[in-house]
Amino acid sequence: MGTLMDCEQVRELLDAYALGAADPADAAVVEEHVADCVRCWGELSKGQQTAALLALTVHMEEAPARLGERIIAQAQRERSLGTKAPSIWSRMRMPWPATAAALGAASLTALVVSAFFGLQVQDLRNKNSDLQTQLASSTSQIQQQLQTTSKQLADQQSIFTVLADDHRVQVPVTNPAGSGSADAYYTWSPAQQKGFLLCEGLPALVAGTMFELWVVTKSGSAQKANPMQSFDSSNGTCQVTMDYSALSGTPAGIGITVENAPMSASQHASWLLYGNLATN
C-alpha cells in the first residue's frame, strides 16, 4: 500500500526497526519515509545507536584458544598468497593529450575512471551506448582492485567533478632523486579545489611505518592531506581523492612520505614522491 504516513505514525515504528524486529510491512514504511525525512532519519539513527550498544550487554565468555590461532593463520595465508597483479599503470601509460585526440576526451575520461575504479557500466552517467559498449570490453581487461563502497562512490563523484573541468591540470608526482619504482599522477581542478592522486610502484612498508600524503602551501608549510587508505600492498597502487578547499594557504606542491611515528602531525621524512602544483 502506498499510504503516506506522517512522522508521528512512523516514529512508533522506529524502535522495532532499530532492533531488527519490525514486521516486513512496517519495515517498508520506515525505509520509504526516512529516505525523505531527515528528522525521522535522525531519530532512527539514535535508535540504532542504542541498539548497537545493546550488543555490549552480552555475558562475556572466553573464546577457545584454537579459534584465535585459526583466525590469525588464515589472515597470514591470505597475505602471502596475494598474487602480484599486472601493473595498472603500464597498461594506462599513454600520453594523455595524444590519447584524448585519438579516443575523444570524454571517452578517455571514462576509460581512466573505469580502469581505476572498476565502475559498473550502469554507474556511469551521461554516456551514450557506443561508449558503454567500448567500456564494457575494456573494463573486463583491467584488474579490479577496489570494491565500491559508499566512500568510493563519493570519491567517484569528486573525480567526475575534477574531470569535468576543462582547465584541470595533470601533474607528474615523482621521486626527486629520480630513484625507485614509485610513480604517481595528480589530476586536479584549481577552480573546484579538488583533485585525485593515482600511485603505482609504492614500496612495501616496514612494520611501524605508514604513507602520509601532504599538501605544501606557497608559504612552505606541509599540511597533512587525506589518509592513503586505498593502498594495495599486493601491487603497490593507491588512489586518493582530495578536497583541499579547507586548506589554509595556496597549494604549491603535493607529496608523499613514509613516516615512522603513528599519526604524525608534522612531516619528518623526506619526499618519496613530490609534484609541483604551482600554476603560474
Add this chain to the structure above:
Amino acid sequence: MHDVSPDEALYRGLDDEELTKRLVYRDLTAYRTLYARYGNLVYSAALRVVRDPHVAEDMVQEVFLRLWRKPENYTPARGKFATWLTSVTRNRAVDEIRSRRRRYRHEAASPEEQERDFPGPETDDPALTAELSDTRRVILTAMSQLPQEQRQTIELAYFGGLTQQEIAERLGQPLGTVKTRIRLGMQKLRAALTPELRWER
C-alpha cells in the same frame, strides 16, 4: 598464546582507529592486537544469539575475516569500533539463526532461557579497556532498570531475532502490547544513555 614481542607491546598502546588504519597496510600485528582485544567480546555476542559454540566460532571467523579483507568497511563515522564490531557480529548471527529457522525449523530461545543469559551490572571482563567497561556498565545498568517485561521483549527482539509478530505469538500477548513494550523500553534506554554518551552523527 606466545611471548609478547616488542612490536606487540608497542601495538597494545595504539587505539582502535590507529589499528584499523594499519589493517589497510596488511599489518598482521595490528590484526593480532585487535583480535586479542575483541575476540572474546565478538565470540560472546555470537554465542548469545546462536547459542551453539561451534556456530559461534564460525561467526567470529567470518566477522574477523571480513575485517581483514575489507578494513575500509569501518570508519569512525560509524561510531566506536568496539560497538560497531559487536553489533555487526550480532547482525550476522541473527541473519544466521533466521536462516536456520527457515531451513531447519529451529525453535527460538524461550524467554526463560533468554533471562538466564542476562548478566547483572557487576559482570565484567578484565580484558576490556576501561572505556569499554564504562560503556558496558552504563548500558547494563540501564537495561537492568527496565521493567522486566520491557527488557525481556527487547532481548527477544535483539538477541532472539524475532519480529514483533513472532514475539506476540511466542508470549501469547497482543501485538499492540509487544509494540508498546518495545517503544517504552527503548525510550527509557535512550533517556538513560543520553547524559552518559554523546550521540554520534
